[in-house]
Amino acid sequence: MSNPDKKLDRRAFVGNIVRGAGAVGLGGAAVVLAAARSRAGDTVWQIDPNKCIACGNCATYCVLDPSAVKCVHSFAMCGYCELCTGYFEPEPNALNSGAENQLCPTGAIKRQFIEDPYHEYTIDNSLCIGCGKCVKGCSAFGNGSLYLQVSQDLCVGCNECAIAVACPSEAFRRVPADEPYLLKHREQSG
């Protein structure tokens, strides 16, 4: 204690030990965590279409405006119905593309005649706001070929997805980044 230099040396020595232990501990813990828990690789948020109830929260709770959630159409599952319950209002005046007949608030679904009586429905992603109105209609009375998915080019990958917090049916989950979509297929339904 009498020699201030000695005291300083002791302090530096203890400091070095603390720092060394801290650095080794932190680094070791990080490596162990990374090695043990990240074998699955990166994950991204995605909607399980089988759990989704198309409540409409996707359109309003996303931190992005418009939402990163968009409607996806599995054409192989589609019945190509003339009276598409995902496209038309419950009581349409006429089965044509008049705005008053459409369910979609932004007119994001294009309806195209293929052959009598079949029509093809295509989603314009730039207009879709992910409200799920068409999804609700299609899954209630149709084949469920329209469903919501998180568009991975738009999603900013929030640590805690704001829609996942608001999702009433726990349809949001983290999926591996190398397979970022949960697409519906025909085999799955039949």
Next chain:
Amino acid sequence: MRSTVERGLSQFSRRGDACAANSGCGRGQVRQRLRMKRLAWAFLPLILLLLTAAAGWAEERFPPPDFTDHQLPQTVVPEGRAAWMEYLDLAALTVGLSLASYLAVWRRSRRGLFLLALASLAWLGFWREGCVCPIGAIQNVTLAVFDPGYAVPAVVVAFFALPLVFTLFFGRTFCAAVCPLGAVQELAAVRPLQVPAWLDHALGLLAYVYLGAAVLFAATGSAFVICRYDPFVGFFRLSGSLDMLVLGGCFLVVGMFVGRPYCRYLCPYGALLRLLSKVSKWHVSITPDECIQCRLCENACPYGAIRQPTVDQTVADRVVGRRRLAALIVLAPLLVAMGAWLGTRMKVPLSRLHPSVRLAERIRLEETGRVEGTIDASDAFRNTGRPVAELYREAFEQTRRFAVAGGWFGAWVGLVIGAKLIHLSVRRRRTDYQPDRANCVACGRCFWYCPNEQARLGLICPTTAAEHEGHKVQSD
């Protein structure tokens, strides 16, 4: 109107065989079914419930047609961000941290630090839109420790650990020029006022409490509170919910007068960095030479992180101080115990942040008839066919976990308060003005204003500095 029905009918009759096969309905029934369908829209929620319950046959009500000359379009989904981009972020973080440490500790360049902070704000803030960040990474790492089913990406672990290691050696250079949240507040601090010491110390405890809460809720898999209440991420994305933007705006307005309010009083990662910075190997020094005690650095520091030279105590003061310290050392374990007890009592309100507990409460209220009607969440739960008893059991289990976790949280809060009181009662000897290693964010203002530094850079003549100081001391 007529034509709609006719056309709709024609569609149904074409599908007649499929329909008949399904439910055995004839042509006449099709018409009736269509009328039913109109009705059905009115009872959509109920129908939806029934249909999803019978999901086995609900799909493919209308078999997809076999086209002869029409090619089915492929379902295309946009690709996500490439994986190498994340490693680019990691590289940027490493370069940023190294550069910040060099600029703060050796190059002593306030301008360099400021420019680097702007660059970080542009990269990690506006371009990467505030995610991934070391502050939020606390939660991912915690969740990975407590939940074996959660895979934490290696990049996130690196984002969490790298600034900690750098702080252990160079002080809080991460806060100085790499953290985008720090950078945006650094820009906002136009007219910072000195916060009274007692208030500064008291508010500083909030960060540790916030850290404890963030770990509590992440460990129980309830919520990522840091991300949910991140005040600036809305600005980085230039969108967000109104309350998020208002919160961010409030922080920026307060930040004009109180330097870096989020960093000093809330940032949970800053709380970790404070602890590590105390034992850092190197640290920003104010003067390159001998301190002339001009107090310019103290005025320049907007974060109240400059400590004054101490005055020698009288013997009587020393005795009082020792007694106080001894009393506090006895008191600290009591605070911890009291915190732990209070924490376990808080299990019910705390557990409400867990989705299963919230859902179970709602279901219980509905089952016992204390609330009218259902909500989407309870409908969705009933559709899954899961027994209610199982949900109750899970919720009960969660609440029990929260009793334990809440106890730890309470003990942590008690410990933080006790440690702060003890820390304040321990006398330290300082002969010069020095940065407080824990609170200093290495912004570089102190040495920028130091006359000795100005003389070292050749901006002023050394003698002038000394004379100037002489005048100042006399005028004081």
